[in-house]
Amino acid sequence: MIPRPRPCALLPALLAGALLLAPDARSAEADTYRLTIKDHRFAPAALEIPAGRKVALVVGNLDPTAEEFESSELHRESVVPGGAEITLYIGPLQPGRYRFFGDFNRASARGEIVAK
Numbered sequence: 880m881i882p883r884p885r886p887c888a889l890l891p892a893l894l895a896g897a898l899l900l901a902p903d904a905r906s907a908e909a910d911t912y913r914l915t916i917k918d919h920r921f922a923p924a925a926l927e928i929p930a931g932r933k934v935a936l937v938v939g940n941l942d943p944t945a946e947e948f949e950s951s952e953l954h955r956e957s958v959v960p961g962g963a964e965i966t967l968y969i970g971p972l973q974p975g976r977y978r979f980f981g982d983f984n985r986a987s988a989r990g991e992i993v994a995k
């Protein structure tokens with residue numbers, strides 16, 4: 880049995896915040912980096928981005944089922960519907976590794992942002 884995806888209680892507040900911030904967050908200067916979800920895994924599992932810069936992170940979900948991109952270290956939690964993609968803005972980050980996972984498939988969907 881696959882448990883029905885259930886977003887964390889925090890999600891509505893985060894979504895509301897994202898909507899309020901959306902116009903301001905669409906910075907034309909942010910470079911874009913991509914993550915893909917397929918078979919409940921993230922690719923690449925380690926994504927390198929420049930430290931000290933805000934970047935756009937496009938998360939595309941090739942699976943037919945929804946996934947939730949979640950990272951307490953990046954303070955992000957967003958549902959990615961099946962067959963869809965979302966754009967998150969992260970950074971500027973200190974150099975380091977920031978883990979993330981798919982909250983609906985925690986066993987397989989894991990990765991990290993490597994800021995250099």
Ligand SMILES: [Cu+2]
Binds near residue numbers: 886887947949956982
């Ligand atoms: Cu979650």
